Amino acid sequence: MKSSSHLRNRQQRIGFSLLTIMSFLTIIPIAGVVIYILVLGAPAINWEFIAGFPRGGMREGGIWPAIVGTLYLTLGTAVFAVPLGIGAAIYLSEYAPDNKTTQLIRIAIINLAGIPSVVFGLFGLGLFVLFLQFGTSILAGSLTLSIMTLPVIISTTEEALKSVPQAFRTVSISLGATKWQTIRRIILPQALPGILTGVILGLERAAGETAPILFTVAAFFLPRLPSSPLDATMALPYHLFVISTQVPGMPIKIQYGTALVLLVFVLSMNIIATTIRSRARARRQW
Amino acid sequence: MDKSNIRHEFLITFFIKSAGYSAIVFVGMIFIFLLLEGLPAVQKVNLASLFSSRWYPIENYFGILPLIGGTIIITLGAIFIAVPFGIGTAVYLSEIAPRWVRELMKPFIEILGGLPSVVLGFLGMLILSPFLRNLLELPTGLTALAGSILLGGIAIPTVVSVAEDALDAVPKSYRDASLAIGATEWQTIWRVTLPAARSGVLTAIMLGVGRAIGETMTVMMVTGNAPILPKGISDLFSPVRTMTATIAAEMGEVASGSVHYHVLFLIGIVLFLISLVVNITASAVVFRQKKRQERILS
Numbered sequence: 224m225k226s227s228s229h230l231r232n233r234q235q236r237i238g239f240s241l242l243t244i245m246s247f248l249t250i251i252p253i254a255g256v257v258i259y260i261l262v263l264g265a266p267a268i269n270w271e272f273i274a275g276f277p278r279g280g281m282r283e284g285g286i287w288p289a290i291v292g293t294l295y296l297t298l299g300t301a302v303f304a305v306p307l308g309i310g311a312a313i314y315l316s317e318y319a320p321d322n323k324t325t326q327l328i329r330i331a332i333i334n335l336a337g338i339p340s341v342v343f344g345l346f347g348l349g350l351f352v353l354f355l356q357f358g359t360s361i362l363a364g365s366l367t368l369s370i371m372t373l374p375v376i377i378s379t380t381e382e383a384l385k386s387v388p389q390a391f392r393t394v395s396i397s398l399g400a401t402k403w404q405t406i407r408r409i410i411l412p413q414a415l416p417g418i419l420t421g422v423i424l425g426l427e428r429a430a431g432e433t434a435p436i437l438f439t440v441a442a443f444f445l446p447r448l449p450s451s452p453l454d455a456t457m458a459l460p461y462h463l464f465v466i467s468t469q470v471p472g473m474p475i476k477i478q479y480g481t482a483l484v485l486l487v488f489v490l491s492m493n494i495i496a497t498t499i500r501s502r503a504r505a506r507r508q509w
Numbered sequence: 510m511d512k513s514n515i516r517h518e519f520l521i522t523f524f525i526k527s528a529g530y531s532a533i534v535f536v537g538m539i540f541i542f543l544l545l546e547g548l549p550a551v552q553k554v555n556l557a558s559l560f561s562s563r564w565y566p567i568e569n570y571f572g573i574l575p576l577i578g579g580t581i582i583i584t585l586g587a588i589f590i591a592v593p594f595g596i597g598t599a600v601y602l603s604e605i606a607p608r609w610v611r612e613l614m615k616p617f618i619e620i621l622g623g624l625p626s627v628v629l630g631f632l633g634m635l636i637l638s639p640f641l642r643n644l645l646e647l648p649t650g651l652t653a654l655a656g657s658i659l660l661g662g663i664a665i666p667t668v669v670s671v672a673e674d675a676l677d678a679v680p681k682s683y684r685d686a687s688l689a690i691g692a693t694e695w696q697t698i699w700r701v702t703l704p705a706a707r708s709g710v711l712t713a714i715m716l717g718v719g720r721a722i723g724e725t726m727t728v729m730m731v732t733g734n735a736p737i738l739p740k741g742i743s744d745l746f747s748p749v750r751t752m753t754a755t756i757a758a759e760m761g762e763v764a765s766g767s768v769h770y771h772v773l774f775l776i777g778i779v780l781f782l783i784s785l786v787v788n789i790t791a792s793a794v795v796f797r798q799k800k801r802q803e804r805i806l807s
Contacts, residue, residue, distance in 0.1 A: 239695065245594055253618075256632060260632070310528025314525045333792045338539065338784050339723025349545070354542075401518055430625075431627070433726045434626075437761060467634060
C-alpha cells in the first residue's frame with residue numbers, strides 16, 4: 224500500500240513537471256518573438272522612418288503611407304463593425320427568444336468566425352471591388368475587414384451584456400423605463416468596459432490581417448497618402464509581406480523596423496484592451 | 510411617452526433586430542458569391558482534370574489535388590504540435606498553476622493570438638527555415654514542416670482558451686469527490702476532470718484545426734509554394750503549397766472572369782465548406798453538451 228502511494232506520488236510529480244515544462248515551452252517562444260523583433264527592429268526606428276515616404280524602390284526612406292493606411296483601415300472597420308456588432312450582441316442578449324432561429328444565428332456567428340481570412344478576401348473582391356464597383360479601395364477593404372471582425376465583437380459584447388445582473392433590468396423596467404431606455408441607460412454603461420475590450424480586440428485582428436486586404440485595398444507601392452475612401456492605400460501588414468518576399472535586395476533593417484512598427488501597433492491595442500478589462504473586473508461591485 | 514419617443518424606440522429596436530440577423534445574411538452572401546464565381550470553373554474545366562495532380566495554370570492545368578494535399582499535410586503536422594501543447598497548457602493553467610503564474614501566462618497566450626500572421630511568416634522565413642535547413646540538412650528550409658510548426662503555434666491560443674474554459678466549467682464537486690476517495694490530483698485530472706470536459710476539449714481541437722486550415726500568410730511565406738502532391742509523411746521535409754496560399758498568391762494576377770479566376774473561387778468554395786463542417790461539428794458538440802447538462806440538472 225505504501226509503495227503504491229509512493230508510486231502514485233512520483234507519477235504525479237513527473238506528470239506535473241512535464242505539463243509545467245510544456246506550458247513554458249509554449250510561452251517562451253512567444254516572448255522570444257516579441258523581444259527579438261523589438262531588439263532587431265529598434266535600430267531602424269527614427270523620425271524619418273516613421274514619418275517619411277518610401278524612396279529608392281522602398282529600400283530607403285520611411286513607411287508613413289503604410290502606417291496611415293492601416294490607421295484608416297482600422298477606423299473604417301470600426302465605423303461598420305462596431306454599431307452592427309454591438310447591435311447584434313444586444314439582440315442576442317436582450318431580445319432573442321430561445322428558439323431555432325436564434326440557434327441558427329449563433330451557428331452563423333461561429334461559422335463566420337471560422338471562415339479563412341483569404342476567403343473573406345475573395346468575397347470582398349467579388350462583392351465590393353467588382354460587383355459594387357468600389358474598386359480596390361479603403362472602403363472595400365474596411366467593409367471586408369468589418370465582416371471578418373464582426374464575430375469577435377458580437378461574442379465579447381454579448382458576454383459583457385450578459386454579465387450585467389438580471390436585477391438591474393427588472394428594477395429599471397419596474398420604474399417605468401422602456402426596454403430601450405433600460406438598455407441605453409442601465410445595461411450599456413455597466414457593460415461598457417467589456418464592450419470596449421471586445422471592440423479593440425476585434426479591431427486588433429483587423430489591423431494585423433493581410434489576406435483580406437490583398438485584393439481589396441492594398442497597393443504595392445503608393446508614395447502618397449489616400450485622399451478619399453475610394454483610394455487604394457498601402458498598409459503595414461501587406462507592406463511587410465511585400466518587402467520581405469517581393470523586393471530583392473531589401474535592407475534587413477527596414478524589414479525588422481516595419482515588423483516592429485506593426486507589432487507595436489497591434490500589441491498596444493491588445494494591452495489597452497486587456498488593461499480596460501482587468502481594471503473593470505477589479506472595480507466591479509456586483 | 511410621446512409619439513417621437515415611441516418612433517425612436519421602434520427604429521432602434523428595428524436596427525437591433527436587423528443587426529441580430531446580419532451574421533446569417535453575411536454567411537449566406539459569402540456562400541452565394543463564392544458559388545456564383547466558383548461554379549463556372551466546373552463547366553470550363555472538366556471534373557477529371559480538376560481532380561488531377563497537376564497545378565500549372567499558365568498551361569491550363571488546374572488539378573487541385575496537390576493543393577488539398579498540401580493543406581492536409583501541414584494541418585496534420587500542426588495538430589501534432591497544437592494538441593499536446595495546447596491541451597497541456599490548458600490543463601496546467603486550469604488545474605496546476607498557482608494563481609500568479611496563471612495571471613502572468615494568460616496575457617502571453619492572448620498576445621500570441623493577436624500576433625499578425627505576416628509577422629510570424631516573416632520570422633519563419635528569416636529564422637525558422639534556415640534553422641531547419643541546417644538542422645536536418647535539407648536543400649531548402651521552406652518546407653511543410655516549417656509551416657506545420659508555425660501553424661501549430663497559431664492554433665495554440667484557440668486550443669488553450671477553449672479547452673481552459675471547458676476545464677473551468679467542470680464542477681468543483683467532481684474533483685473533490687475524486688480526491689476524497691483517495692485519488693491523487695494527477696489521477697483526478699486524467700480520470701475525472703478531462704473526461705468530464707471532453708466535449709469542450711474536442712471543440713477546442715476542432716476550432717484549432719479550423720484555424721490552421723484557414724491560415725494564409727504564414728504558410729505562403731514559409732512553405733516554398735511548390736504545388737506537388739504529398740505522398741507520405743516524408744514530404745513534411747519538402748516544399749508544398751496550400752489552398753489558401755494559392756488563392757492569396759495568384760488572385761492578384763489573374764484577369765477577372767478567366768478560367769483561372771473561377772478556379773481560385775472554386776478553391777474558396779472548398780475552403781468555405783471545410784470550415785463550415787469543422788465549425789458546425791464543433792458547435793454541435795457544444796449544443797449537445799448543454800442539452801445533456803440541462804437533462805441532468807432537471
